[in-house]
Amino acid sequence: MTSLSLAGGQNLGNPIDLAEEIVQANQWAHDRASDEELLVEIAGKWSDYRLLFLWQREISALHFSCSFDMKVPKARRGAILELLAAINERLWLGHFDLVSDDLSPAFRQGVLLRGSGGASVEQLEDLVDIAVTECERFYPAFQLVVWGGKPAEEAIAVAMIDPVGEA
Numbered sequence: 001m002t003s004l005s006l007a008g009g010q011n012l013g014n015p016i017d018l019a020e021e022i023v024q025a026n027q028w029a030h031d032r033a034s035d036e037e038l039l040v041e042i043a044g045k046w047s048d049y050r051l052l053f054l055w056q057r058e059i060s061a062l063h064f065s066c067s068f069d070m071k072v073p074k075a076r077r078g079a080i081l082e083l084l085a086a087i088n089e090r091l092w093l094g095h096f097d098l099v100s101d102d103l104s105p106a107f108r109q110g111v112l113l114r115g116s117g118g119a120s121v122e123q124l125e126d127l128v129d130i131a132v133t134e135c136e137r138f139y140p141a142f143q144l145v146v147w148g149g150k151p152a153e154e155a156i157a158v159a160m161i162d163p164v165g166e167a
Contacts, residue, residue, distance in 0.1 A: 015062050015119035019053045022124055046139040060114035066131035067099055067106035072146055079145045082152035087138055093130055105142050107131045
């Protein structure tokens, strides 16, 4: 693939700076490990979530992930892979996978920003909102497979039920 490089090309602002402003405004615990990396911890309904923002300046791309602390035992990995496939085919944006170093579930999404002038507050808020919403929605399914020993089909059926009303 060829690349067209124009003199005086656009220099995008670092979206990590904007993400950090949003995080500080929400008073979330965070660590700015470098100019290109921001780690955030927020509380959810089912778990605490770790948000990771990574900026790749060379390709003007923002990688975002939202993970939760749930180690998948070796005996349940096959069932979890089935669950990941079932979940991912229902998602419009992003995907779930297993973090390679500790085999915990994570929701991931990448955003290409070349030509856009940079990330907006709304884009970053949507990244966080969508990720946390999907993690909250499917956390019980992961629990059913990992700790309940249930098959992926049964767990996904439970996750797809939308509660109505209040108890």
